[in-house]
Structure formats: C-alpha cells, structure tokens
Amino acid sequence: MQVPQDLRYSSDHEWVALEGTRAKIGITDYAQDALGDVVYVQVPAVGAIVKAGDSFGEVESTKSVSDIYAPMSGTVVAINAALADSPELLNSDPYGAGWLCEIECTDPAEIGALLDALAYQGLIDG
Amino acid sequence: MSDYEVSPLDSFHRALGAKMVPFGGWEMPVAYPSGTINEHLACRRDAVVFDVSHLGTVRVHGPDAFDLLQQAFTNDLAKVGPGRAQYTHLLDEADASVLDDIIVWWVRDDVFDVMPNASNTDAVRAAIGGIETTRDRAVLAVQGPRAKERLVGVFPEAAEVGRFRVQELMWRGVPCVVAGTGYTGEAGVEIAVPIAASADLWTALLDAGITPAGLGARDTLRLEAGLPLHGHELGAEITTLQAGLGWVVAWNKPMFRGRAALAAERERGVARVLRGIATEGRRPPRADCAVLLDGQPIGVTTSGNFSPVLEHGIALAFLSPSTAEGAVVTVDVRGSQLAGRVVPLPFVAKH
Secondary structure (H helix, E strand, O other): OOOOOOOEEOOOOEEEEEEOOEEEEEEOHHHHHHHOOEEEEEOOOOOOEEOOOOEEEEEEEOOOEEEEEOOOOEEEEEEOHHHHOOOOHHHHOOOOOOOOEEEEEOOHHHHHHOEOHHHHHHHHHO | OOOOEEOOOHHHHHHOOOEEEEEOOEEEEEEOOOOHHHHHHHHHHOOEEEEOOOOOOEEEEOOOHHHHHHHHEOOOHHHOOOOEEEEEEEEOOOOOOEEEEEEEEEEEOOEEEEEOOHHHHHHHHHHHOOEEOHHHEEEEEEEOOOHHHHHOOOOHHHHOOOOOEEEEEEEOOEEEEEEOOOOOOOOEEEEEEEHHHHHHHHHHHHHOOOEEOOHHHHHHHHHHOOOOOEOOOEEOOEOOOOOOOHHHOOOOOOOOOOHHHHHHHHHHOOOOEEEEEEEOOOOOOOOOOEEEEOOEEEEEEEEEEEOOOOOOEEEEEEEOOOOOOOOEEEEEEOOEEEEEEEEOOOOOOOO
16 A cells, blocks of 8 residues: 655545645545545535535545545645546546645644654554 | 355455455455456456355255245246246245345256345245255356356356256366356356365466456446345335336245235235436435435435446436336435436346
8 A cells, every 4th residue: 555755644544745835635545445446526616615624525436435524724726627537546546646636725734733654554554 | 253254265355355345244355456347347348257155055955845935935936947047036924025035046856056145044044944055165156248258168068058047067077056147137157166166166267367356346237237136125124016026926826925915015006116217427326315306205215326337327216106217306315416317227238
C-alpha cells in the first residue's frame, strides 16, 4: 500500500497536499483498495463552505458507499471533473489523477492535526 | 482463528491476492486484484470461474427420494428426468415464504443432489433429510460466452454438457458431477469435484485462460440477469408469486409444502411484485431504498448496483402490482432522488 512521504493524512483515509493556503484532497491507496471498484463519486460543489470533519461527499463502489470528510476547513475552489465519467481514477491513481477537490483553507494550521506518513502507515498497519 | 468455514481452494485464492469476505458462514473471495468490474466484463465477453464451494449439497437417494422432493418443493420433477437440473422453491407451510431457492441436480435414477444456499442448508435438510456432502467436494462455476470453448482443452466432456443437463463424468480418473447451470445469465457449467482433485482442476481452468471471479462479480452479474438472491428478493414474508416466479410452481401437483398458503395468495392477488428499475447516471441505487411515483411511495428496492454493461444504475424492487412498465419513478438513495424507469427483466439479455 503506497503512503507518499510528502502528504498528510486523516484517520478517515484521506490525503492532503497543502501548498500555501490551498489544500488538494483525495482518498488513500488503502481506502481505494478497501472500497473496491469505485463506480461513482459525489464531490462538493465549487463554492461550498466546509468545516474540518464534516461529511462533504460520497464514494460509491460495487461493494458499498463511504462518506468523505473534509480534512480542512475552507471553501471548495476546484473539483476533479474527470471523476464524473471516470471514477475508476480513484482506484488506478489515488494520489494523482484521482484527486477529489481543492479547498482554500481558512486555517492552514489545521494541517497540524493530521497524521504524517509514518503515523498513517502505523494506523493502517493497525 | 477464523470462525468461518473455508473453501478447499482457500490458499489458492489468497495466493492470487483475493480479498476475502464472510458470506453465509463461509469466508470466500469477493474479488481478485483485477477487480469486480473487470471480472464482470470477463464473464460477459469471455469466461470466468467462481469457486462456489460454499453452496450446499444434500444428496437424497433411494426409492422414496422422488416422492419426498415432489412433496417438499414447488416445481414438478416429473417435467424433467434423470440427467436434468431444475430450479425450485421450498416454502414455509404457514405463509408460503420462500425458505430457500434451490437447484436440484437429478444425477441418475433415484439419486438427487439438492443445492441450497449456504446459509439455508440446515433448513433444507430439516425438510428433506438426506446426506450433506458439502464438505466432500468443491464446486466450480465456469461461465461466459467462451466458457465451453476454453473448457474443451481441460475437461472436454464437461464442455458438452447442455443447458440444465446433469452428467456424471470422470476427470483425470476422478468422478465429478457436471451441470449446465449457473447464476450469471451466461452459458456455462458447474462442476462438483472431489476435494482431492479440486486444486488441480482450478489450476487447469486458470491455465486455460479462464479468469477467476469473486462474489462481487457474481452479485452484479445475477442482478443484471434479473436473478433473485435469497435474503433480498426471496425470504421471510416473500412468496414465489411476489417474486414473479410463478413458473416455478407446479399447481398440477396435489400437494407440496406451503401449497395452501400460496394458493390463497394467488386467489386474493399479490400485494406487491418484483420489478426492475433502471436509474439514470452512474450512481448506484442500493437495497432498502424507497421507490416513489408522483411523489407517492409505491415500493422498496431489494438489491441495486451499478451495471458494468449498461453503465448506469439498476435495481430490483417490490412495487405495487399496478405499476406500469415504463413508469417514471424516483429512487430515494439516502435523501438523493435518482430518476428511474420501470423496465422489463432481465436488464441484460440472458444467453
């Protein structure tokens, strides 16, 4: 299971790449493997205001549905439009082409509450 | 230690990297690393093999066997004969609930292999007795438009077994029972092979280019084919008639278990009937979603998923019997309204 060193992670199995005040968000390799084949992704609308910990979308696989939770508070400023027709990108490239959305963060310091790669690896090795 | 029973091929599934899940008291592969959708499409376009060793086998034999099964099950074995398979139901005596849906393999003269669902094997045995042989064999279901072509090099006699035929055949000196049955809507066979030879047969099938497929694909395939799953479309308080399977009931038989209760329902008319709903877009409807027509509830879904072939959502649902084909409905998926249409079954044509 890949856990890139340069990302931060939530205990809900999302990853965050923070650049300045902008956070790019996706689900982890572990999450996509556990979900199985993803067939539909509901991402929040651009402009949506989200609070860290709130459910703000859903990932549906052939097996089940899972909520996705905002790992950072702020405003959604970009969504990955490719997921509408190609939700399988979450399986094939969870840290790249399968990203979910970008949030303009109100409090970038919230990143400190997230796990680093080592801690996340520890979580999934459980 | 696991509390689940495992297939004789358990270590082979794990070696392939399969994800294992509990199902009916067994731990079985839900998907191999290529994933449910690839496995599903391999079955529609080429050939797959499922390990379905968790299905029960109860062998009933002897001079009384035929009469015993005739009195227990809804269908009429007299319509077929030795060397044939038949789909049938076991009903609750009091309310005609479907206790199990079953395939009977009429192996020879007075020998029958009754194949219940894994979790209903005990209930079926309580009704018909017999000897459970589930743990003596593996069952491999080889399914798909190229299943027989790929089988020819492995087990040529099995490739010749026709639809709903049953034959006792030797494979490398080992006695197998092969039936032209399945649960995918595709052509194929199911092979009951003694445990000692099961790994060799599994390996030979994979070497012939047949794709291993798990319970995930088995479920999406049967759903596209409009086939019921016990616990969803059949079960407590669901009768054969509600499920739209009246052809399974042999009214010409003077008696079978649950006949009186089922006849009473036929007389008064069913209160709901199983229908197919095609939904717009990729979002999958699921089980237990309300179905609405003009804002009014008319029923509830029993199974739903994304159809890999049609690339939109599909669901089975119990609806008010007056619901017209083509009716525009909505399916309430956790508060989101999915637009849909009542469509004929199967969703994907059977072969």
